Amino acid sequence: MSHVADDPRFHAVVDPDAPVEPVLTGLGITEGTVWHPREQHLVFSDLTASTVWRWTARDGATMLRRPSNITNGNTLDREGRLLSCEHATSCVSRLESDGRFVRVLATHWQGKAFNSPNDIVCDRQGRIWFTDPLFGRTSPRVGVLRPPELGFQGVFRIETDGSVTRIAADYAEPNGLCLTPDEQALLVNDHGRGHIRRYAIHADGSVSGGEVFAQIPADDTGKPDGMKVDVDGRVYCTGAGGIHVLAPDGQRLGLLRMPDKTRNFCFGGDDGRTLFLAVHGGIWRLRVKVPGVLPHIP
Secondary structure, eight states, rough: OOOOOOOGGGGGGTTTTOOOOOEOOSSEEEEEEEEETTTTTEEEEEEEEEEEEEEETTTEEEEESSSSEEOOOOOOOOOOOOEEETTTTEEEEETTTSSEEEEEEEEEEEEOOOOOOOOOOETTTTTEEEEOOOOHHHTTTOOOOOOOSSSEEEEHHHHHHHHTTEEEEEEEEEEEEETTSSSEEEEETTTTTTTEEEEEOOOOOOEEEEEEEEEOOBTTTOOOEEEEBBTOOOEEETTTEEEEEEEEOOEEEEEOOOOEEEEEEESSSSHHHHHHHHTTTSSSEEEEEBOOOOOOOO
């Protein structure tokens, strides 16, 4: 399986014939991949089994949380605790350090329940950013059928004091999001419109912009969903055929071909150069040349 280079700069990212190798198979709809850089393990969700798993090369996969309330996206906070987006409860939650107690962090905006929080990231100040599409209310396979309370699908931030700020409310289907390496900008993709938007983040926490940063082709093999950045600011986003790699200015450099539909992925491993891929029905991996931005745990 050869990856596709549109620009010579793509060869600095990956070898053309770098293999995509299976790690785990026989799973359902995998999502929510995140690498714990301090403890050196992978966490991921299986939506159809309402389970969150932890994986290490030594021990394989062990159950971390079940039932998980159909958890989708996961990330880590500054203390290394797992933050999750729950489809069934429409909340953002945190698994405490003892691994037993789950604390609900946010459930509503102005008295109305969120749609179904989907993807999530935590910045160096401890603020939590997440997208809120309708998927967990409209698909019985990955959610619980019920009418929405909000009249929009948007992007939110949980402040360090627990309050919730609405960032944007004009999305068709907001999905993956990530911060640039310097955390001066937020990138959010729109599953429904097939593009990525970019917001400037100001010192006071306000944002501006929201212009289209890049178009991502979508078809039955993949749509804009999982999204990450490497340490040089390149943007990686799922889409038709696999993972599209963009320069920091949004120009596509190439395509990492995947063996099946890929919904999410993360950088990990001891050097940050392994992509762990939530390929349909399992977890796969691909070695790349440039480390990715990992969760910041002081």
